[in-house]
Amino acid sequence: DAGITQSPRHKVTETGTPVTLRCHQTENHRYMYWYRQDPGHGLRLIHYSYGVKDTDKGEVSDGYSVSRSKTEDFLLTLESATSSQTSVYFCAIRSAGGESRNEQYFGPGTRLTVT
Amino acid sequence: TQLLEQSPQFLSIQEGENLTVYCNSSSVFSSLQWYRQEPGEGPVLLVTVVTGGEVKKLKRLTFQFGDARKDSSLHITAAQPGDTGLYLCAGWNYGGATNKLIFGTGTLLAVQP
Numbered sequence: 001d002a003g004i005t006q007s008p009r010h011k012v013t014e015t016g017t018p019v020t021l022r023c024h025q026t027e028n029h030r031y032m033y034w035y036r037q038d039p040g041h042g043l044r045l046i047h048y049s050y051g052v053k054d055t056d057k058g059e060v061s062d063g064y065s066v067s068r069s070k071t072e073d074f075l076l077t078l079e080s081a082t083s084s085q086t087s088v089y090f091c092a093i094r095s096a097g098g099e100s101r102n103e104q105y106f107g108p109g110t111r112l113t114v115t
Numbered sequence: 116t117q118l119l120e121q122s123p124q125f126l127s128i129q130e131g132e133n134l135t136v137y138c139n140s141s142s143v144f145s146s147l148q149w150y151r152q153e154p155g156e157g158p159v160l161l162v163t164v165v166t167g168g169e170v171k172k173l174k175r176l177t178f179q180f181g182d183a184r185k186d187s188s189l190h191i192t193a194a195q196p197g198d199t200g201l202y203l204c205a206g207w208n209y210g211g212a213t214n215k216l217i218f219g220t221g222t223l224l225a226v227q228p
Contacts, residue, residue: 031214043158043203043218050214058215090157094216101165102207103148104216106157 003027004107006091012113019078021110023091031094032074033104034058034066036087043090049074081114088112118142119204119219127225128194136189136202136222144206147187148216149178152201194226 003026013019023032033048035058045058047066055066063085067075078085091107122137138147146165150158162171164180164187171178175198177190187204204219 033216042221045215048214056214092157101146101163103160103163104205105160106150109155109157 004091004093004105006089006107006110008110009108010111012115013081014115015082016080019081019112019114021076021089021091021112023074023076023107025072025074025093027093027095028071029093029095030071031096032068033092033094034064034074034076035090035092036060036085037090037109038087046076046089081112083114086112086114119206119217121202121204121219121222123222124220125223125225127227130195130226130228131193132226134191134194134224136191136224137186138188138204138219139186140206141185142206143184144217145184147180147184147204147206149187149189150203150205152203153199158201158203191224194224196226196228199224199226 005024007022031050034046035043036046037043044060046060046064047055047058049055049068052068052071065077089110092104095103119138119140126134128134146163148163149161151161152158162173162178164171164178167182167184169180175192179188191198202222205216207216
């Protein structure tokens with residue numbers, strides 16, 4: 001358990017509405033990640049952060065934005081939700097142990113349904 | 116683009132049987148990790164292998180990292196229903212950007228009682 005919580009755990013929203021998912025960690029990790037997981041596509045990286053106010057895009061970043069104003073919180077925002085963004089979203093942290101010993105730990109996930 | 120191919124994609128076996136899951140790539144990784152994910156939950160890290168040729172054991176699970184650091188395997192002895200889940204391998208890029216974890220395609224295991 002790497003002290004990662006996600007909120008909300010479940011959300012149903014309508015197309016076109018903004019949605020923000022929150023990831024909170026308690027162990028002061030520098031790196032945080034947002035993934036989505038869909039059948040047939042596996043885990044895909046949306047955005048990641050390497051420090052406060054330092055973020056970068058992943059492979060499926062279109063339609064998503066992120067913010068990190070504090071070390072412990074990493075927010076994922078869908079500015080205008082679409083049905084294609086229905087998915088399970090996972091937050092993760094990277095514990096630093098040197099280049100060959102980095103390990104990633106995941107939160108419990110948020111199931112988002114866009115109707 | 117670095118890819119991690121897992122095989123088999125699906126595996127349904129009876130309790131007590133043995134099985135092996137493979138994770139292969141044409142790229143070198145500085146380390147490989149194995150995760151198990153149960154329905155409705157996030158992936159849980161099982162093990163990290165770092166050294167080429169390394170073998171790690173976790174109770175009935177044996178993990179091996181290939182000598183060339185391009186492949187790995189997971190062997191389960193005497194599988195139990197509690198082993199059911201999605202198994203994912205994942206590797207950190209070697210020699211390049213180490214900010215992103217490359218995930219395998221996944222192996223869905225069902226162990227029937």
